[in-house]
Amino acid sequence: MNASDIMIIIIVVLAIAIFFAYRMNRKAMGQMIQAQDFIDANRQTVQIFVIDKKNEKPSATNMPKAVFDQLPKKAKARKAFLVRAKVGPQIVTLMCDKPVFNVMPVKKNVKVELAGMYIVGITGMNLEDKKKKTFGEKIAASANRTMQKESQKAKDKAKK
Numbered sequence: 001m002n003a004s005d006i007m008i009i010i011i012v013v014l015a016i017a018i019f020f021a022y023r024m025n026r027k028a029m030g031q032m033i034q035a036q037d038f039i040d041a042n043r044q045t046v047q048i049f050v051i052d053k054k055n056e057k058p059s060a061t062n063m064p065k066a067v068f069d070q071l072p073k074k075a076k077a078r079k080a081f082l083v084r085a086k087v088g089p090q091i092v093t094l095m096c097d098k099p100v101f102n103v104m105p106v107k108k109n110v111k112v113e114l115a116g117m118y119i120v121g122i123t124g125m126n127l128e129d130k131k132k133k134t135f136g137e138k139i140a141a142s143a144n145r146t147m148q149k150e151s152q153k154a155k156d157k158a159k160k
Contacts, residue, residue: 039115046114048085063093094119
């Protein structure tokens with residue numbers, strides 16, 4: 001075997017790998033679109049009292065057994081953002097995304113959008129303002145405020 005044969009084999013293997021990655025991505029994208037359609041169709045606004053929130057793997061102890069049995073293996077193996085909340089008279093475990101989880105207040109009543117047992121969003125609350133900011137974000141915000149004040153002063157001097 002010479003170098004050109006090896007290069008041809010490598011190119012063919014890479015082409016096959018790219019093809020399978022493309023097919024898997026299309027399949028995953030179709031599942032995401034179907035899930036988003038389900039969420040949009042079943043979304044409802046509900047008042048809940050948040051008891052606790054954790055980032056942990058779903059298990060039969062922290063979720064209803066029927067729900068845990070229906071979870072795919074990939075979802076059981078990954079950590080999820082779980083929120084224990086009182087919805088009406090029941091205490092249930094709900095799932096949510098990271099942006100919602102980060103701003104969810106504990107031990108407070110919150111109006112949320114639910115789709116089944118999935119918290120889609122918080123209504124009546126600006127998620128960006130409530131998000132915990134890193135040190136770099138705080139410095140950048142402070143610098144932006146200072147620049148805006150200075151530009152406002154410059155505009156006021158130009159008007160005079």
